[in-house]
Amino acid sequence: MPYLYRAPLREMRFVIERVLHAPALWAQCEAWVDLDMGTVGAVLEEAARFASEVLQPINAAGDAQGCRLQDGSVRTPDAFPAAYKAFVEGGWPALPCSPDWGGQGLPMLVDAAVREMLSACNHGWNMYPDLLHGAYETLKAHGTDELKSRYLEDVATGRTLAAMALTEPQAGSDLGVLTTKAQPQPDGTLRVSGSKIFISGADHDLTEQIVHFVLCRLPDASPGTKGITLVIVPKWLPDGRRNTWAVTGIEHKMGIHGSATCAVSYDGATSWIVGQPHCGLAAMFLMMNSARLHVGLQGLGHQQMATQNALRHAAERVQMKQPIQRHPAMRQLLLRLQVLTQAQRVLAYRAALAIDVAAAHPDAGEREAAQKIAGLLTPLVKAWLTQQGFAAASDALQVFGGYGYTREYGVEQTLRDSRIAMVYEGTNEIQAIDLLQRKVLADGGAALALLLAELEAEATRCAEVPALQDYADALRGQIAQSRSATAAVQAQAASDAEAALRVADDYLMGTAHLLLAWALAASARAALDEPDRAWAHTKTEQLRHGLQALLPDAAPHWLRVHAVARPLPQVSPAT
Template sequence: MSGLPYRAPLRDMRFVIEEVLDAPAAWRETPVFAELDAGTAAQVLEQAAAFASEVLAPLNAGGDLQGCRWDDGRVTTPSGFREAYRTFVDGGWPALACDPAWGGQGLPQLLNVALYEMLHAANHAWAMYPGLAHGAYECLKTHGSAELQQRYLRHVVSGEWLATMCLTEAHAGSDLGLLRTKAVPRPDGSVQVSGSKIFISGGEHDLTDNIVHLVLCRLPDAPPGTRGLSLVLVPKVLPDGTPNRVRCDGIEKKMGIKGSATCMMRFEGATGWLVGEPHRGLAAMFVMMNAARLQVGLQGLGHLEIATQNALRYAHERHQMRAPQRSAPDAEADPIAAHPAMRRTLWTLAAWTEGLRVLGYWAAQLLDESEHHPDPVRRERAARLLPVLTPVVKALFTRLGFEGSSLALQVWGGHGYVHETGIEQHVRDARIAMIYEGTNEIQAIDLVVRKLLPDGAGAVQAVAGIVEEELAVSLPQPALATHARAVRQALDGWCDATRRLADDAGSDAELPWRVAEDLLQATGLLLLGWAWLRSARVAHGRQEAWYERKRRCTGFGLDWLLPDIHPALARVQTRGVALPPLPQP
């Protein structure tokens, strides 16, 4: 079954890694990565690209049509998924960015993020299965007891066992404080877990023999709300080889990612072990959740990339009507890529894709710096920026991933609405990313109410400082000055709006919640402006046609897309504008 072909944008990836972020220089400064060079990293990307384009992408459309099958508690994944996963494990990909002490390869998160951009672009549904494993590894490495680490970490790192994140219950949704799943301590140090969870990605499948479930639940003496949540590791198969009392009661029939099993899970006095301290489970789980939010952002980037490259190809192949400025006056019709409306659409897709790649890879670089950089000042700066960047990556990337896929469908016209073309699957698949791992509305509240406003000016200054650094080197260059001034105006407006919001919230307590979405979008646009300007500076002066296209793409983003920040900022400053309550239907 054919779908959209995928060609990993290796040169674009290397441009960001090697030139925009200058990652090889940062690796040389960091002892754990000091032996990694640009050439080795490029080889890793090339091998990952071959797996994504040759193994995963051909399974995408068929997996969508076939979906997963549930039979008496067991789930069978689509044809080819199990074999692809074995190839993935044999290639050592699950261990890429894990600690060598646990069997990992010790490579940077930056390369792991590039890998997962390719996996999500080629086959979002398949990539859901290994996508949570790294977060589970981080959670166990940080909070697991020595015994649990010895028993489970190597199996997760190698990919021999996959993992889940069991949070949601039918009555609770995103309100984790309402969770009811119980954990009763046993004399041997284990706990007995009882309760039901829904929407559990990969809760049951045929890719691995064992599945490590990380379950949020309550001990008998738990206080109410999120302060009473504990985290428990519940394996599908117990250490003695017997099945645990965990059952998949069914899988959801969904709008998209049909090759990913979304499971209803029941724990019937299942045996598990506490991860971290009692009643401190949410803090432990957030290690996994934050890793998952970066993964979800990459899903949006992946959909944007495959949608953009195929829309561009089709727009040059499809001839319709005569363009206002004709390249071949005697031709009956022009490629639709010559029409202004399509040019604007295609440049929008390209600018979004390239700007988001810079931001996503930068977030991964900050993760590496926060954990491994020898300079404590660099570690502290990275640790300050990451909490602000994480909700932006999750919400902005997924919104543009969905909107971009839908915009790309428009390039095909009526043919795009037909399944055989392939783009409609990406529209359906991309939609879920705006919902899970904390809806985008929750991400906006997290950014504004929990990050920007409570930190006084600290978080605002951290973001502004990054943009200021780029302006300091770009403004003096005549070829960049106009665009640099546009970024300066955007930064000044963002800082002013954020300060005013903090002041106005004192007399209008609901205001930050009303305008959180607008401020998140404005923050995302500001950071995209930073990414486009930095990329333009790096490409400036290079004579190759490839760099000229970079300059045109970043120029389009700065000229056509960055100005959208100003109406968003205007909406942030709406003190006194009522948001009326809704009447009962």
């Protein structure tokens, strides 16, 4: 049975238009005042065509062929360059970028839906353009006029691709110990020397020019992260010379074989500072935060791909005289896949909408509040959606049985490809620490209070509809759990520096279930106004199953957060 993709366009439109009411918010922003769902729908339909007809057919072949280093240059799978050329000609890289720099100026929410489709169909290929928007935002915000004039439009339109060079063998999550050096020159440039590893798309044959955003240290840098500077290192210099960096190897990975993950040596490579000296992390975070949203969307894409193919197989595979989708064990598993995929789409799109409001709303108070909400949701989207992306692929493989363990049926590639998203762009454990320490405790819970007020309002709206009272009760129960758990961590953290670190993972998962309760409630209420009553009935039944069968999974996470006072024992030595 072929492994195919059909974009969930109806679900996407339902979330954008009926659950989040995005068009009403866009109408308040000058940049999107004329944007309507007709236009958005047309964009999504064309993106679905590109993803399913151009990217998905070359996914398995790209995985089998992989990348290769030939005469010092990286060659991607044979079909990748033509697909990327079509991507650029279609204007897809420029979708959310400003028209001032060759972009189309559409909201990030629309771009998020597109990226979900691209990741579902070909994660390895999508790794190349997936960093483009973060590179564009970083260069636009922190680049000099000269750098913007030289590179920004080409980055916005995808004619130039970008790579992010952070990691070194001794400096993964701990960027404070990186050692790559940058030596200032009389002409205002810098010469970068050092080695980086795990650089996605450091070199390839999709575009001629590639720009690396490299974290390094100036000679007068202080120790730790406060001494890090961000520089841009192009492959080709303005005078046409090849810059002095080289790919020293391509990693042989578990998955995303079509993505070139490179080790690079910089040998006095010419570069220019992006932002201020010693303030590189602040500039780089624009790129990293964009990447984290996109990584979460990779997890969502994998869920969608695995779920729809598992559903198709379960409908066709007959065992014990009936399709396996009728067996309770399989039905339970398939419902879990469907409900979590639908709910996590609501969360991911809500994060993208918050970014839109923070960037373009005319009211400063609305922008500030949206920025705080986006900050809270970003680590949740990255961690929860990627964790479920891998779990969904594993569950879907279970539906296929032994066939799923073979390459012929496709789901094993989804399983392999999805695993990396839990690791890169900040491991999921780091996302949990970021959520609890930096986004909740650091401001005394002010940002969380904004989010909880929004969720309380949804609970109130549901409580006004008798058929939705159970959703209101469940959501209010999770809100109460969140407040109680947060207070417990705040109290313990005042005298115990490790307290938040001990419970961060469970706190993130508890908060994820809080947002699951919200997504279920908001979706159920939106379904009341859906004209297609048969479609709405099916959705409502699935949502209620999620309420009854999935939401109870929150309990052990909140319980462990309340056990915050218990110190962790030491790990025993390896034997």
